[in-house]
Amino acid sequence: MSSKIAVMADPDTVTGFMLGGIKEGFPVKNMEEAGETLKKLAKEYSIIITTEKIGDNFRETIDKISSESALPMIIEIPDKKGSIDRESDPIRDLIKRVIGVEMVE
């Protein structure tokens, strides 16, 4: 099964990824529309690349989508301004909760 990849991010990031060879770019102009776009994309694409900023804005939607089934996978990447400094890495927290000790440096 061949799967489709989409990028949903700010215009610059979308341009970059289109240069890299992903044809389905969805520039986000304002945050209100992004939530709707995200829901629509989740039905159609199996990999969605988005930025951490958008991810933070739609944390609930993303959590809901990714907990429902294995696909689509939503990957958050830092945007042009660099990654957001978070107090904790969600993956690391998860690992800590499951294993009980800090594993990944």
Add this chain to the structure above:
Amino acid sequence: MAQEMIEGINPTRMELLKLKQREKLAVKGHSLLKEKRNALIMEFFNILERVKGSRENVNLKLEEAYQDLTAAQVSMGDLAVRKAAMSVTESVNVDIDARSVMGVVVPVIDSETKKRTITERGYGFMDTSVKVDEAAKKFEESIQLIIELGEIEKTIMLLAGEIESTKRRVNALEHIIIPRIENTVKYIEMRLEEMERENFVRLKMIKKTIETEEVNG
């Protein structure tokens, strides 16, 4: 210690047999679940080996890519870069398969990013800067890394969820359900023994009465 028991159980032999059956089943289920949990955790550790540093790799690669992109935008203008981006041909080919780890379906991504030469990318050379080529190359590489990262993180999330629920079930069986059944079994056995003794005493008493009646009569 107040011992937890199953409520509303009649101390009869029928119930005792039924409970013993249930206890056997619960113990069996407990050991199976424990094995499942251990296997999942082992798998989890394997994945953890792969996640180390992959987030950082992606971030570093992307940072370089953004720098080149910005440089291209500066030298050519925003619009021209976007125009070039529009005409780039598709490069990524992704196959998603599912693999089952102890009943948890995790994705396995088989991605294939073509390493393209400059001519294959599909934009013209007349009006593009060399920075565009650099940026395109770096973005191609980062896409590959990002897809890999996505697969790993997704797998971790799915496995973690399953491990948590399995853990909870193992603990519930171990600390609540099995002790409760054991206590109830013990209670029924004690009640039955007590009834036996009562009956014994009763029989003795009756025998005694009959004997005295016979002597007197």
